[in-house]
Amino acid sequence: MITGKNYIGKRLSGNGAKTFRTFNPLLNIENEHVFTEASIEEINEAAFLATDAYKVYNQKSGAEKAVFLNAIADEILALDTSLINTYCTESGLPEGRALGERGRTISQLRAFAKVLEEGSWVEAIIDTAIPEREPIPKVDLRKMLVPLGPVVVFGASNFPLAFSTAGGDTAAALAAGCPVIVKSHPLHAGTGELVSSAIIKAVETTGMPNGVFSNLNSSGIEVGVQLVQHPDVKAVGFTGSIRGGRALFDLASQRAEPIPVFAEMGSINPVIMLPNALKDRAAELAKTYANSITVGSGQFCTNPGLLLGLKGEDFDNFTKSLADEIVEIEPSCMLHPDIISAYEKNKHSAISHEGLVVAADYGSEIAVNHARQAIVTVAGKTFLANKNLHQEVFGPFSMLVQCEDAKELEAIISNMEGQLTGTIISDNNEVRDYFGIVSALQNRVGRIIFNGVPTGVEVCPAMQHGGPYPASTDSRFTAVGTQSIKRWVRPFSFQNWPDALLPDELKRSNPLGISRIVNGEQTRKGN
């Protein structure tokens, strides 16, 4: 049941003065429930409870935390159609996407549970003592990763489940041993409350401390600002726009005690189409990319917003095929009227730049809040000279850049801001002739793809989702996959600590049987 209130730990609370509703973009009407934005008292209480919960929660074993995460997954599944229906009415996304995203959310939680059960993620490193060493004895040192403290997670507009309330950031932080305070995304506050109720049920059934999770409603920026500035908060996770992420990063950096902000932000995900591939596979590539540009109304951070090729007949043919394909695709609903109007505004602002030619712009009649997909072409020289063209247009839009030669293409890549992904479309051999381009691309992205599309982010340990700024605020970490747990932990060393008082992960006998580095050797043996 949706109450419109905040979860301050286990307690439903709605003392604030500000209220708001979510919006159904398909029906173009407000949804029924009224949500109450968290008050400053509620924010403070959530932070206080989180700090208190941290003292208990950071002592929980991996096995206990795994039970908790699996219980969250079970409780989310138990919400059944009420969750799916609320998701759809608050996002305009189809049921299939809701089910798929729920599946991803569940499997992320269970993947972290598995990591915790296995236990080696703490990166235990042990250097045993050498009492007889000269001139001074060598001490016994044992190191492992420990949680940072309460983490604030910002729900993302474009992933009401997988990057929001119980999404990747929350799952990773809870797995690490950090309490989580979610700043719920206003576009899907009902979905957020339902998922929060599932987490709170799991808190209760698995005996986790009150305050290990809170969910705060907000309609504007105030709640988020207060959370990031709160002295009890020790780290921040965010997925969204560059403007939003940078604002949070600046607030966090200016604190008396600066804290890490892991913000996963904008990206136009350049795709480089090498000549032989274009000559041989233009039609197939056009179909593939028409789909990749428009999937989910282009509302993915890995949407291919920039296609680069060498100018000439082959690139022209590809452009024509892509234009033909893309207008055949049925437009889909965007998340909110504000998002579609931003899309149309940014698209027209991009198109209005000198030298841009519209290759396709869906022109037929269209349902309310549905997005008209479009592609445009521009000369490499023009693109290189105008940084405004490098900005993301969030939606089903892509720019095709006709480069004079490989040197110009390399210059464009070298002058781009950091990106989540870069893609090379190549016949198998020709990529060898473009070492400079590939090397420049590697320097600008977090993931490089061969003959594929950037959309579709596999959740697995080898995934890197995060790249040089402004793709992320800290490229040293990933936002997707189990390695994302590393954002919320720090290494901690015990020197000459009594074995009985060490955490199990570091005890001599290795009671958990985890993989550790002992005196330089990776081993599951005791020491």
Place this chain on the structure above:
Amino acid sequence: MITGKNYIGKRLSGNGAKTFRTFNPLLNIENEHVFTEASIEEINEAAFLATDAYKVYNQKSGAEKAVFLNAIADEILALDTSLINTYCTESGLPEGRALGERGRTISQLRAFAKVLEEGSWVEAIIDTAIPEREPIPKVDLRKMLVPLGPVVVFGASNFPLAFSTAGGDTAAALAAGCPVIVKSHPLHAGTGELVSSAIIKAVETTGMPNGVFSNLNSSGIEVGVQLVQHPDVKAVGFTGSIRGGRALFDLASQRAEPIPVFAEMGSINPVIMLPNALKDRAAELAKTYANSITVGSGQFCTNPGLLLGLKGEDFDNFTKSLADEIVEIEPSCMLHPDIISAYEKNKHSAISHEGLVVAADYGSEIAVNHARQAIVTVAGKTFLANKNLHQEVFGPFSMLVQCEDAKELEAIISNMEGQLTGTIISDNNEVRDYFGIVSALQNRVGRIIFNGVPTGVEVCPAMQHGGPYPASTDSRFTAVGTQSIKRWVRPFSFQNWPDALLPDELKRSNPLGISRIVNGEQTRKGN
């Protein structure tokens, strides 16, 4: 030979207008050589060369980089007495310390070389494709750590070798594959130039690209500011004061492209003396701590600046013994007249606070620039109420806090800023009765020590040197030990990349034989 010039890559250059000399604190005179501060043109050239060198250097194999690091170590040893003499005349530190620090510097370089030769440090993670997976095939993903780009390293005043020109930050960054620009510390510019000449020789003999290393002289803050703001610089390493580190962190955070700053800053390294240990071992502990407080004139970031105990006869006896022991120790020379005058000023400012009692202050005649060691006592309540008393006094000084009870002691720890280390002095069993205190301490530090002293930082993989702010600007990393390489790298994923074009670390056959995580299993096998 010392020329007083900067190394802009391999080229000696001294075009700037500002000159300065180093100082011999033992003789209380300026040293002979005149150093020329780097000009803005020289800074820009060093950055340009570093960016260019990065393109070549980041392709070097681990084996090639290991040869380079070992060659640096060899060339530093070859400097022989000229280096040791210059070190001593620029620091006032004794020859034994110079030799010890040189040994540490050499062994750090060789330790990183070993890590590179073995190769598994890149954390290769491989998830192989599942083409038949429904509804969509699983792609092949291969991830490893890659270097960030040019790194600026600030030399530290208190470690002319081990935390300066070819110190831990430089060794880690070069090992990672990042070119390094050193902002030489003005107190030991001659030592810095000699070590730089060794690095440049190693660059030449091992065929490394010009610009992989530069060394810039500076007398004030300008050179450092310009380097941190330079768009070609991608990360910063710093060891020094909180004020200095925070200033660099702020500059780096406010850049158009923010970059990571790993600053290892101040710490007062609380030591908690539990009652039974104090009762049984006061005399022995007093001797041990008199040495730890005064070693190196207290000019270590791990100097024990705060000793906490429960008030009463046993703590009083310990205090008296410590006072007796500490005045027996021969005062030693500090690094520079400015450092000794800051020490005396901060010490007197601390002592002048209401409620502080001087327990010992070396009062005999003393040589020029030598530090008078001192200890003071204060009531827990007074300490808790006055944050000024929590500030580091850099030098041979420690404050003994007499706590009313365990609860007050825990409150003091909980209210402290982040620290590098925390120490518990305990008989083996009594620590079990102080869970709250130990837990609070763990939450405030990066390394916790049982029955030892915080001084003496072992260089090994299990060492954590770095703690919650302001001990470090990013507690997620260490500044000492081979794990410190992680500050200068980011994860990078290859998706469906042709095997022949992958780095050796990720190839199917695992030609380097490194330990990788392949489909969840740690293995040295191919896949």
